[in-house]
Amino acid sequence: QVQLVESGGGLVQAGGSLGLSCAASGRSFAIYTMGWFRQAPGKEREFVAAISWTGGNTPYADSVKGRFTISRDNAKNTVYLQMNSLKPEDTAVYYCAGGKLPFRVVTTENEYASWGQGTQVTVSS
Numbered sequence: 001q002v003q004l005v006e007s008g009g010g011l012v013q014a015g016g017s018l019g020l021s022c023a024a025s026g027r028s029f030a031i032y033t034m035g036w037f038r039q040a041p042g043k044e045r046e047f048v049a050a051i052s053w054t055g056g057n058t059p060y061a062d063s064v065k066g067r068f069t070i071s072r073d074n075a076k077n078t079v080y081l082q083m084n085s086l087k088p089e090d091t092a093v094y095y096c097a098g099g100k101l102p103f104r105v106v107t108t109e110n111e112y113a114s115w116g117q118g119t120q121v122t123v124s125s
Helices: none
Strands: 003-007 010-013 018-025 034-039 046-051 068-073 078-083 092-099 112-115 119-124
Touching: 003 092, 003 112, 018 034, 018 092, 018 119, 034 068, 034 078, 046 068, 046 078
Parallel strands: 010 119
Antiparallel strands: 003 018, 018 078, 034 046, 034 092, 068 078, 092 112, 092 119
């Protein structure tokens, strides 16, 4: 099992930027897909972005494509989410997640085994 700790959430005005980090420990970070999900009040948790073990494959939700960038540093066991041109509808708790199986690019919630505690992102209009 892997332990995940997110940081970097906060309050930002619409149009602004925010960066999230997720530090991982407890298993071989470099062979698993890592993902970001979010959950807005009253809504189900949804996929935001994922990054393959090498960083070469980065699927995104349509709602964030072109505005958010996921990246990873395997030497630091850390995955990042840079969020630009933020909108009020991006307001949510953002969760970092680690894939269940190595060497698989996955984007659905049930394919992730480990979850961080979440970090709040609030975008004001």
